[in-house]
Amino acid sequence: xxxxxxxxxxxxxxxxxxxxxxxxxxxxxxxxxxxxxxxxxxxxxxxxxxxxxxxxxxxxxxxxxxxxxxxxxxxxxxxxxxxxxxxxxxxxxxxxxxxxxxxxxxxxxxxxxxxxxxxxxxxxxxxxxxxxxxxxxxxxxxxxxxxxxxxxxxxxxxxxxxxxxxxxxxxxxxxxxxxxxxxxxxxxxxxxxxxxxxxxxxxxxxxxxxxxxxxxxxxxxxxxxxxxxxxxxxxxxxxxxxxxxxxxxxxxxxxxxxxxxxxxxxxxxxxxxxxxxxxxxxxxxxxxxxxxxxxxxxxxxxxxxxxxxxxxxxxxxxxxxxxxxxxxxxxxxxxxxxxxxxxxxxxxxxxxxxxxxxxxxxxxxxxxxxxxxxxxxxxxxxxxxxxxxxxxx
Numbered sequence: 348x349x350x351x352x353x354x355x356x357x358x359x360x361x362x363x364x365x366x367x368x369x370x371x372x373x374x375x376x377x378x379x380x381x382x383x384x385x386x387x388x389x390x391x392x393x394x395x396x397x398x399x400x401x402x403x404x405x406x407x408x409x410x411x412x413x414x415x416x417x418x419x420x421x422x423x424x425x426x427x428x429x430x431x432x433x434x435x436x437x438x439x440x441x442x443x444x445x446x447x448x449x450x451x452x453x454x455x456x457x458x459x460x461x462x463x464x465x466x467x468x469x470x471x472x473x474x475x476x477x478x479x480x481x482x483x484x485x486x487x488x489x490x491x492x493x494x495x496x497x498x499x500x501x502x503x504x505x506x507x508x509x510x511x512x513x514x515x516x517x518x519x520x521x522x523x524x525x526x527x528x529x530x531x532x533x534x535x536x537x538x539x540x541x542x543x544x545x546x547x548x549x550x551x552x553x554x555x556x557x558x559x560x561x562x563x564x565x566x567x568x569x570x571x572x573x574x575x576x577x578x579x580x581x582x583x584x585x586x587x588x589x590x591x592x593x594x595x596x597x598x599x600x601x602x603x604x605x606x607x608x609x610x611x612x613x614x615x616x617x618x619x620x621x622x623x624x625x626x627x628x629x630x631x632x633x634x635x636x637x638x639x640x641x642x643x644x645x646x647x648x649x650x651x652x653x654x655x656x657x658x659x660x661x662x663x664x665x666x667x668x669x670x671x672x673x674x675x676x677x678x679x680x681x682x683x684x685x686x687x688x689x690x691x692x693x694x695x696x697x698x699x700x701x702x703x704x705x706x707x708x709x710x711x712x713x714x715x716x717x718x719x720x721x722x723x724x725x726x727x728x729x730x731x732x733x734x735x736x737x738x739x740x
Contacts, residue, residue: 355723362722366455373427377403406479416473420508423457424483433713449513459726473737489684508694516707517700525675530649531609533682544600560602582609649686652693
């Protein structure tokens with residue numbers, strides 16, 4: 348039992364209603380005016396210091412406790428994905444966008460944590476920053492929120508930061524985390540292979556970039572398997588591929604492609620970002636082509652602070668029982684821009700199972716369904732982690 352259990356049970360129906368409203372009002376990217384409006388309405392009666400972003404539709408809300416103490420940050424992301432929903436739910440989004448990654452639960456759960464903590468503000472030993480962040484799915488909302496001062500919103504930097512991510516593929520109510528690297532970095536390598544083009548009947552009179560592009564794709568997979576240590580691998584996936592040929596009897600003059608690259612350490616990222624383009628350029632030139640490359644760094648590795656995570660695990664064991672807490676052996680190869688916050692503040696990202704009774708569904712799928720019955724637990728865990736960390740000073 349926690350200090351918040353009874354109140355969380357009372358809030359559950361309202362949090363489910365809020366989550367379903369947010370689900371239907373889903374928006375994508377940095378500018379989420381309707382989502383922001385709903386959240387501001389929900390926070391209006393809690394006596395928080397609320398501000399909104401200048402360059403994005405973010406919300407920062409500060410709860411001042413009645414007792415002196417440090418600052419803790421709790422974060423929830425706000426945006427959806429450009430996915431047409433096929434869940435069949437009676438509250439399904441119909442706009443062509445979808446909360447297929449559970450961010451509607453993240454927002455509702457964070458509102459629930461704010462309600463739980465505000466109800467006991469007189470005894471709260473410090474302050475809590477509630478960070479509602481757009482554009483986690485891209486182009487990234489954490490960096491602009493950091494630039495606009497979210498970490499200084501309470502007057503001093505947080506001593507810890509926590510976030511919960513629901514997972515529709517994990518049994519409902521199961522909690523998952525680990526010390527150290529929790530999620531991979533996300534990066535991209537854009538490539539343009541240039542030949543000469545020509546007539547499809549006379550390839551010997553041209554330099555065809557298409558078979559060269561095929562060699563480059565295979566070389567990228569070989570690079571990941573043979574140029575990197577097995578203990579610190581990368582995932583390299585070619586996700587787009589197109590040529591400039593406009594007819595079936597024309598050899599392309601150029602082929603464009605993009606590779607998505609996931610790594611788990613700065614050292615591996617340095618190897619991939621420098622040596623991979625060099626190797627691919629050599630292959631292209633050996634075949635008479637030129638190669639333009641552009642390496643685009645996106646989200647860094649999400650690193651859970653080991654000491655904070657050990658404290659988190661102890662709290663989770665106490666709240667739900669050790670049998671429902673999974674200490675994950677390997678990081679997820681997906682990425683998160685909560686990584687930017689954890690680069691500045693020690694803390695942890697936790698996954699909460701929310702698979703529905705219909706069975707597990709992968710995140711980002713058009714038929715993903717989440718068990719929003721976990722919202723009470725989600726709010727309780729966030730509130731309890733914040734309270735415990737503040738009490739530690």
